[in-house]
Amino acid sequence: SIGTKEADGNATGTTTEGVGGKSSQGGELSYALATSPDTLDPHRSGLAVSVRVIRTLYDSLVVQLPDHTIGPWLATEWTVSPDAKSYTFKLRQDVKFQDGTPFNAEAVKYNFDRIINPETKAANAQALLHPYKSSEVIDEYTVKLNLETPSQAFLGNLTQALLGLVSPTAAKKDGEQFGKNPVGTGPFKFVKWDENAEIVVERNDDYKWAPAIVDNKGAAYLDKITFKIIPEEATRIGSVQSGQVHAAETVPPQNVASIKGDSNFQLLQVNTVGLPYTLFFNQRRAPWNDPKARQAVQLAVDVDSIVKTLYLGTYERAWSPLSPGILGYNESLENSIKPDVDKANQLLDELGWARGADGIREKDGKKLTIQYVDGSPNREKRNDIAAIVQQQLKPLGIDVKVEITKDVQTVVYINGDYDLYGNNQVNSDPNGLYWFYHTSAPNAAKLSISGSADPELDKLLEQGLVESDQGKRIAIYKTIQKNIIDKALILPIYVFPYTVAASNAVKDVKFDTLGYPLFNDVNLLK
Amino acid sequence: MRFPTSLFQKRLAVSELLVVVAALVVAFIILCAIVPGWIAPYLPTEMLTDQLLQAPSAAHLFGTDYFGRDIFSVVVYGSRDSLFIGFASVIIGGLVGGLIGVISGYIGGIVDTILMRLIDVLMTIPGILLALAIAASLGPSLFNIVLAVAVSAIPGYARVMRGQMISIKSRPFIMASRSIGSSNIQILWKHVLPNSVSPLLVMATLGIGSSILMGSGLSFLGLGLIKEVPDWGTLLSQGRGYLTVAWWICTFPGLAITIFVIAVNIIGDQVRDVLDPKKRTA
Amino acid sequence: MTQLLDIQHLSVDFNTKKGLLRAITDVSLTIQAGETVCLVGESGSGKTITSKSVMRLIDYENGIISEGNIMLNGIDLVAMPQKELRSLRGKKMAMIFQEPMAAFDPVFTIGSQIVEVIMTHQQGSRSKAWKHAVYLLQRVGIPEPDIRMKQYPNELSGGMLQRAMIAMALACGPELLIADEPTTALDVTIQAQILQLLQELKTEFNMSILLITHDMGIAAEIADRIIVMYAGQVVEQATVFQLFEQPHHPYTKGLLQSITTMDSDRSNKLYSIEGSIPSLSDLPTGCRFHPRCPYATERCVKDNPPLQVVNGRLTACWHAEVLVQCKDWSQKHLKVDSLDAPAIEVHATSEAREELVDGDNLFAIEGLSKFYPIRNGILSRNKTVIRAVDDVSLNIRKGETFGLVGESGSGKSTLGRVILQLEQATSGRVMYQGRDLGNLNATGLREARKNMQMIFQDPYSSVDPRWNVGDIIGEPLSVHEDLNTKERRSRVEELLEVVGLDRTWVDRYPHEFSGGQRQRIGIARAIALHPEFILADEAVSALDVSVQSQIVNLMQDLQKELNLTYLFIAHGLNIVRHISDRIGVMYLGKLVEIAPSEALFLHPAHYYTKALIASIPLPDPTRTREYIAIQGEIPSPAHPPSGCHFHTRCPAATARCREEQPVLREVGRGHLTACHYPAL
Amino acid sequence: MGRSIITRLFTSLFVVLGSLILVFCILYLLPSDPVLMMIDPSSATPETIANLRHQLGLDRPFYIQFASYFNNIIHGDFGNSMMNSEPVLPKILKHFPATLMLTIASSIIAVIVGVLLGVLSAIHRNRWIDIVARIVGLFGISMPTFWTGILLILLFSIQLHWLPVMGSDGFKTLVLPAITLGIVGAGFIVRMVRNSMLEVIHEQFIVTLRSKGLSERAIMYQHALRNALIPAITMMGVLIGEMLAGAVVIETVFSRQGIGRIIADAIMAKDLPVVQGVVFFSAIIYIIVNLIVDISYTYIDPRVRRAH
Numbered sequence A: 001s002i003g004t005k006e007a008d009g010n011a012t013g014t015t016t017e018g019v020g021g022k023s024s025q026g027g028e029l030s031y032a033l034a035t036s037p038d039t040l041d042p043h044r045s046g047l048a049v050s051v052r053v054i055r056t057l058y059d060s061l062v063v064q065l066p067d068h069t070i071g072p073w074l075a076t077e078w079t080v081s082p083d084a085k086s087y088t089f090k091l092r093q094d095v096k097f098q099d100g101t102p103f104n105a106e107a108v109k110y111n112f113d114r115i116i117n118p119e120t121k122a123a124n125a126q127a128l129l130h131p132y133k134s135s136e137v138i139d140e141y142t143v144k145l146n147l148e149t150p151s152q153a154f155l156g157n158l159t160q161a162l163l164g165l166v167s168p169t170a171a172k173k174d175g176e177q178f179g180k181n182p183v184g185t186g187p188f189k190f191v192k193w194d195e196n197a198e199i200v201v202e203r204n205d206d207y208k209w210a211p212a213i214v215d216n217k218g219a220a221y222l223d224k225i226t227f228k229i230i231p232e233e234a235t236r237i238g239s240v241q242s243g244q245v246h247a248a249e250t251v252p253p254q255n256v257a258s259i260k261g262d263s264n265f266q267l268l269q270v271n272t273v274g275l276p277y278t279l280f281f282n283q284r285r286a287p288w289n290d291p292k293a294r295q296a297v298q299l300a301v302d303v304d305s306i307v308k309t310l311y312l313g314t315y316e317r318a319w320s321p322l323s324p325g326i327l328g329y330n331e332s333l334e335n336s337i338k339p340d341v342d343k344a345n346q347l348l349d350e351l352g353w354a355r356g357a358d359g360i361r362e363k364d365g366k367k368l369t370i371q372y373v374d375g376s377p378n379r380e381k382r383n384d385i386a387a388i389v390q391q392q393l394k395p396l397g398i399d400v401k402v403e404i405t406k407d408v409q410t411v412v413y414i415n416g417d418y419d420l421y422g423n424n425q426v427n428s429d430p431n432g433l434y435w436f437y438h439t440s441a442p443n444a445a446k447l448s449i450s451g452s453a454d455p456e457l458d459k460l461l462e463q464g465l466v467e468s469d470q471g472k473r474i475a476i477y478k479t480i481q482k483n484i485i486d487k488a489l490i491l492p493i494y495v496f497p498y499t500v501a502a503s504n505a506v507k508d509v510k511f512d513t514l515g516y517p518l519f520n521d522v523n524l525l526k
Numbered sequence B: 001m002r003f004p005t006s007l008f009q010k011r012l013a014v015s016e017l018l019v020v021v022a023a024l025v026v027a028f029i030i031l032c033a034i035v036p037g038w039i040a041p042y043l044p045t046e047m048l049t050d051q052l053l054q055a056p057s058a059a060h061l062f063g064t065d066y067f068g069r070d071i072f073s074v075v076v077y078g079s080r081d082s083l084f085i086g087f088a089s090v091i092i093g094g095l096v097g098g099l100i101g102v103i104s105g106y107i108g109g110i111v112d113t114i115l116m117r118l119i120d121v122l123m124t125i126p127g128i129l130l131a132l133a134i135a136a137s138l139g140p141s142l143f144n145i146v147l148a149v150a151v152s153a154i155p156g157y158a159r160v161m162r163g164q165m166i167s168i169k170s171r172p173f174i175m176a177s178r179s180i181g182s183s184n185i186q187i188l189w190k191h192v193l194p195n196s197v198s199p200l201l202v203m204a205t206l207g208i209g210s211s212i213l214m215g216s217g218l219s220f221l222g223l224g225l226i227k228e229v230p231d232w233g234t235l236l237s238q239g240r241g242y243l244t245v246a247w248w249i250c251t252f253p254g255l256a257i258t259i260f261v262i263a264v265n266i267i268g269d270q271v272r273d274v275l276d277p278k279k280r281t282a
Numbered sequence C: 001m002t003q004l005l006d007i008q009h010l011s012v013d014f015n016t017k018k019g020l021l022r023a024i025t026d027v028s029l030t031i032q033a034g035e036t037v038c039l040v041g042e043s044g045s046g047k048t049i050t051s052k053s054v055m056r057l058i059d060y061e062n063g064i065i066s067e068g069n070i071m072l073n074g075i076d077l078v079a080m081p082q083k084e085l086r087s088l089r090g091k092k093m094a095m096i097f098q099e100p101m102a103a104f105d106p107v108f109t110i111g112s113q114i115v116e117v118i119m120t121h122q123q124g125s126r127s128k129a130w131k132h133a134v135y136l137l138q139r140v141g142i143p144e145p146d147i148r149m150k151q152y153p154n155e156l157s158g159g160m161l162q163r164a165m166i167a168m169a170l171a172c173g174p175e176l177l178i179a180d181e182p183t184t185a186l187d188v189t190i191q192a193q194i195l196q197l198l199q200e201l202k203t204e205f206n207m208s209i210l211l212i213t214h215d216m217g218i219a220a221e222i223a224d225r226i227i228v229m230y231a232g233q234v235v236e237q238a239t240v241f242q243l244f245e246q247p248h249h250p251y252t253k254g255l256l257q258s259i260t261t262m263d264s265d266r267s268n269k270l271y272s273i274e275g276s277i278p279s280l281s282d283l284p285t286g287c288r289f290h291p292r293c294p295y296a297t298e299r300c301v302k303d304n305p306p307l308q309v310v311n312g313r314l315t316a317c318w319h320a321e322v323l324v325q326c327k328d329w330s331q332k333h334l335k336v337d338s339l340d341a342p343a344i345e346v347h348a349t350s351e352a353r354e355e356l357v358d359g360d361n362l363f364a365i366e367g368l369s370k371f372y373p374i375r376n377g378i379l380s381r382n383k384t385v386i387r388a389v390d391d392v393s394l395n396i397r398k399g400e401t402f403g404l405v406g407e408s409g410s411g412k413s414t415l416g417r418v419i420l421q422l423e424q425a426t427s428g429r430v431m432y433q434g435r436d437l438g439n440l441n442a443t444g445l446r447e448a449r450k451n452m453q454m455i456f457q458d459p460y461s462s463v464d465p466r467w468n469v470g471d472i473i474g475e476p477l478s479v480h481e482d483l484n485t486k487e488r489r490s491r492v493e494e495l496l497e498v499v500g501l502d503r504t505w506v507d508r509y510p511h512e513f514s515g516g517q518r519q520r521i522g523i524a525r526a527i528a529l530h531p532e533f534i535l536a537d538e539a540v541s542a543l544d545v546s547v548q549s550q551i552v553n554l555m556q557d558l559q560k561e562l563n564l565t566y567l568f569i570a571h572g573l574n575i576v577r578h579i580s581d582r583i584g585v586m587y588l589g590k591l592v593e594i595a596p597s598e599a600l601f602l603h604p605a606h607y608y609t610k611a612l613i614a615s616i617p618l619p620d621p622t623r624t625r626e627y628i629a630i631q632g633e634i635p636s637p638a639h640p641p642s643g644c645h646f647h648t649r650c651p652a653a654t655a656r657c658r659e660e661q662p663v664l665r666e667v668g669r670g671h672l673t674a675c676h677y678p679a680l
Numbered sequence D: 001m002g003r004s005i006i007t008r009l010f011t012s013l014f015v016v017l018g019s020l021i022l023v024f025c026i027l028y029l030l031p032s033d034p035v036l037m038m039i040d041p042s043s044a045t046p047e048t049i050a051n052l053r054h055q056l057g058l059d060r061p062f063y064i065q066f067a068s069y070f071n072n073i074i075h076g077d078f079g080n081s082m083m084n085s086e087p088v089l090p091k092i093l094k095h096f097p098a099t100l101m102l103t104i105a106s107s108i109i110a111v112i113v114g115v116l117l118g119v120l121s122a123i124h125r126n127r128w129i130d131i132v133a134r135i136v137g138l139f140g141i142s143m144p145t146f147w148t149g150i151l152l153i154l155l156f157s158i159q160l161h162w163l164p165v166m167g168s169d170g171f172k173t174l175v176l177p178a179i180t181l182g183i184v185g186a187g188f189i190v191r192m193v194r195n196s197m198l199e200v201i202h203e204q205f206i207v208t209l210r211s212k213g214l215s216e217r218a219i220m221y222q223h224a225l226r227n228a229l230i231p232a233i234t235m236m237g238v239l240i241g242e243m244l245a246g247a248v249v250i251e252t253v254f255s256r257q258g259i260g261r262i263i264a265d266a267i268m269a270k271d272l273p274v275v276q277g278v279v280f281f282s283a284i285i286y287i288i289v290n291l292i293v294d295i296s297y298t299y300i301d302p303r304v305r306r307a308h
């Protein structure tokens, strides 16, 4: 039988079921990654691809369950203070790091303090840990985390791999080089990392503290996992097809059908959760600070056609600033917008943009243009989206200038030199919206993508962060989503499915709620 | 020359036939670049979303790509930027490199030493790295790609031209001209240059091909040109992921590059033969 | 007698882009065992093709033997497949070539290349072959053969290489040795040595020699029989005595008459055959020589004469029998009185010229030197210099022709270039009509250049191949004179006419001309500005004898008309004698003798001059030259011998010569020599 | 000879310094800021960023940055990667062997195929062998390498399962990339060898060899080829440079480890110390290779040997 099973939008944590039921012990899995991880120090990493490896090496305090509730992992239980500004965790007592260092309250305190220490040069972890202030060791296995301000996202963020717990001994010893010599408590131990070639991890035999989302609570079945780094698409898929590796991630849409159609292979697919791939208007720049102008674009861009054309039915279209499967996702937005070129034209006419001789609209001697910035390389065919948007807006009289750059950081976040820019984020909590849509602090080192400065939206986002009542919180986020779409702040494009092509021998790959693969249960048919 | 031309026409050897074919190919491709509209059945930007990934057929000679564009038309229109990259970078690289070579070879001495060390500096950095660094610094625009490729070609031209200068400088007819009382500039302009450009010309013809290839290499590394109508290198690079499902997407632009480069090389070889006075007088 | 080589009715075609091209037509010739046969004729007459046909080497050059037979010792060479031929080549028949440097593979040692031929044809060990090779080198007169064996071709001098080449040819004891202009690229002194060697070896190895040459002197000296070729055909075949006694073909007669001999009347024009050899693709009808033949009749235009027996020899002329009866025909062509006989009458004209000895100086050259630094290694501190010209002083008088002779590398060209300020002198002065040319600024120099022009050795490489004739000749005009296009064109056309070219040829390109015509172009360019002085550096050396005469005549005519002064550099001593009023002899950068032309040849004072003159082959088979010719080769100018540079090769050298450098001193009227013991 | 090598090495020092300055300048023009790539600017305060820039010395004037970099190099310190603080020198040394293997293997292929085809094509000038060899050669230099590479993978790995698709461990993984790169080199060599063979074949000494009765085979392979290879050898230096450059693309296609990928990544990330390190390294290699070429040149060509 073909072990392919596609997760639908809401069902995260999908598993594939082994044929025989009984998992076989041993074996080495080779798994091709699409890019090279930047570091295996979770606190310093900023790449999703790193997380796939990091997840095998480290555990978190808590885990997110498929129903969005938080379950125990290295922490057995926790309490939140009434002002919601401190969290007290009771820790498992049978855990130790792979280098023998005991896991205890000191270790947790060390970890979180490490993240906010500027010398660590922490990356995304710092943002996820926000608004963490300090830790107090209550006793050996009890730790209290203090926050600057209340945050409903905090606990959820603790489930993320980037806030995984590193061995204090190793981190202190290796300093800058810890990312090349990672030590955690996870089901696998680091063996070696050949840059640009492979990362090898082996089973941690002592492991017996797996979270609820996997079946095998003890040591993993696999002896080893070799993560091969194969950036070139054709090579990566080719190496699965030729049998050189067991599995390869990120299957290009055009290959999905052939993998599915080949009885020797299975296709695993799970939608990632967080913010879907979304095109953001830069509201700092005219005329796209005008809702009407944005709406015209919103009506003219045929997202359905884009997604169908480029992804050949393998990606789902996104409708909201959040992806399905996340807390508070607003289903009512689905199918709420239909392309309507006439209306779009009318809107632009109303704004006084008249067509010039070349068909491009003009006003006050200025052409109606969109500076569409996208990063290179052409990840997930995002550059191609730009190409289609360019064609779709041409009849509307908008000249879309596509700029593909290696240096998105500078162009977008520092110079703000764009009208339209696309991005997505894997996130466990709808509070992820905060960083994108809240008015940015005046001294922020980096501009927010949307350039929003909307007091109403700001207020809603602040409420969402602290609202402790789940129901109310969901309502707030639904409003926010509708708000954003109504004001046409963005064009949501697609929900990114994490896809894996694997030989049929690979059994029981599971995924966490964010769509990262878990290897605890994996076994190889011999 | 007083060759009986009829004899020529009768005995058209295979290699001569090759040159004729090559010339026709190049002429056709240049025509494509100048007036693509005459040749291409579709607009290169026209996305026929109901005809994605169609195999080559009568309607779509080279098939369609994942946008539903007619690949034949895209290739035809794409020739413009490809040829531009090829020709412009060769012209810039050739002029700058040639000039350096002329100055270095003709003046000699300390100027020569300094310029040649500078050229050595450029030589020590492999061409594509230089191009990569320049393209990365300046961003991917058509002109920057041209610049990047041109800079990496400079050392070659400079060296060849310098060598030519030095060898021409010692030919008796240069001394003849000097003994007549011609000034340095006159000699340089009227004798040395005309007699030394032919290897440069040959190198330039061959360089057109390598420039296009280098451009496509930059595309592959993600520093290529992104425009509405992709050049061949970009098209090839974009289509490479589809090789197993729709071979035609990258095969045709690939063939376009290869055939063009081959044709240009054949012509370059012919130019070499024609410009070689030894072969002409033989 | 048995014929060793028997060629009958041989015709050879070449496969060219323009179709089949017949290079030689109906050539028949024979060589007997032990005989030396010379093949003579102008450049392009098919001599090399004939010899290569024998070796069947033309197969590799798109050549086809389309008719005829070649039998070597009764073996048919034409029908033989290449594979079998290979076993004959190098063994039964061997070949030596004109350019010894080009004929060796530069990347293998001399020894290995000789051993290679031995190993190809003979069984036996390598060490035996090596020993044999050493013996051969020794036999051809190469000193220290063991060392030479391990050297590469570029490490040997030209003369040495030609000896090695001969050794290689002799390696397997061939029956037939073909030598294609074996001495043309060498100095006269070396040439004499090589010819002597060949003759010695011939008897020793008991072989036949087919020698190709365009020098009648060589043919007279060495040949038993001579075969004259013209435009791909044999026009005459006779024994050497018959031929020089009474040539039967007008072409042969022309050739012999064109030779400038040591006693030619310097006031007379040289004889020359009009026109030039036709191109193979454009052959005349009938007798191929008829367009240039003063005796040509209608019949000659229509029918090609066969090679037939006339007076005991073969000739291909319809009128040979009649012509030889004519009075002006039978006039002796060569009359060489003994060189040491002082009895040559001094011609009236030369006496008149003698006055020039004291005439006005156009150039006064004082202590001129030109050293070229040579680098050995970048860091090497001890700078070596080549003393190309070393402290030379001489005067050139208005209206005279000053000849400069000397072996290759003696500094003649360098001296010429430095005089014309084409190169900066290392020291010394060049005074031109009282002005020091070295002090002129750039514009002054350019002005001065109007008066000083140059004619070059290689008429082809001295013109820009991309320019047409009009531009080439017009270049000096456009540099110095402000003319419009029309004026310039008409001046160019005039000049073309002056040098004897068709005025309609202005738009042609250099490669469309023959060698002689190209040299006329060079002359036209040189006289365009009516200069006072012309430097002619080997201006006729690259040309055929007949054409040489044409050019020399032209130069002399121009001298008279335009009152020119020449500095005439050449290694052909005959020609120099004919054209020059005074002659300077150079050896290793030094001027060793200056004398009026006649005086120099009659009474050479320096032993080097003597040796040079003695090396000239005489075009008279009745006289055998005594080989007092110089031994050894010219030493390196970077390390010239001490004292008198010539002492290493001088028969009269003493200890004094080794230590003390002689200075130029007068030994006769206007006759200076730098020798401690002048031979007067 | 020994002396001139020392002088050359000495002048080479200046060339290396020149390349370092050049690359420094080019990268200095890069608008991106490495600091922003290292930390997450959304959470870092401007002060931390400024601190970090100061720490890395990026706030100093351009020439001081270079001077201190150069000073460190003289002391054997090539600095640390800005991306992951890894020391540069060990990083390069670790990745170099794979690239070297690739370069050597493809050069061998290029030389064998190129010389063989070049000779055949010159000997059989204008016959079908010549035409085929020339076209093969032209294909070699006319196909974009990444395209050739992917085509080879499709054929030999996915269709035929003969060779691994990717990797840099062991001989088998070397075959396809070496062929891909070798084809290009072979294309160049075919042309060169053919041209110089044609020239040599018309030399006078070939006629002499024939007149000695040598077989055509001996003439072509023992004499003509050796002479024809002399100019070809000068090209080898350039060719090896090209191959090193080709590695940038090939290593990506075949997911091989190597210096090519390091530098491509580093350039795009403006990781100055790494770029500088690799450029330094490749300049040294260039100089060494050319030195070797010159030495072997003098070995093969006695005319040059004497001049030294």
Ligand SMILES: Nc1ncnc2c1ncn2[C@@H]1O[C@H](COP(=O)(O)OP(=O)(O)OP(=O)(O)O)[C@@H](O)[C@H]1O
Binding pocket: C014, C015, C016, C021, C023, C041, C042, C043, C044, C045, C046, C047, C048, C049, C050, C061, C062, C063, C214, C280
């Ligand atoms: N391979 C060839 N193809 C075509 N024509 C040739 C070839 N070789 C020689 N010829 C022509 O044949 C004619 C005779 O040439 P050959 O070399 O025998 O002259 P030669 O008498 O030896 O002259 P030289 O004194 O200049 O050596 C010349 O016109 C030459 O151009």
Ligand SMILES: Nc1ncnc2c1ncn2[C@@H]1O[C@H](COP(=O)(O)OP(=O)(O)OP(=O)(O)O)[C@@H](O)[C@H]1O
Binding pocket: C372, C386, C387, C388, C406, C407, C408, C409, C410, C411, C412, C413, C414, C415, C571, C637
């Ligand atoms: N530019 C130069 N650099 C170094 N050495 C030179 C240069 N020109 C000439 N020589 C050397 O100077 C010496 C004299 O050369 P020159 O050409 O004047 O001799 P030549 O008498 O004209 O000989 P030939 O009869 O061969 O023309 C030779 O040894 C030559 O190698």
Ligand SMILES: [Mg+2]
Binding pocket: C047, C048, C049, C180
């Ligand atoms: Mg000849």
Ligand SMILES: [Mg+2]
Binding pocket: C412, C413, C414
């Ligand atoms: Mg000379």
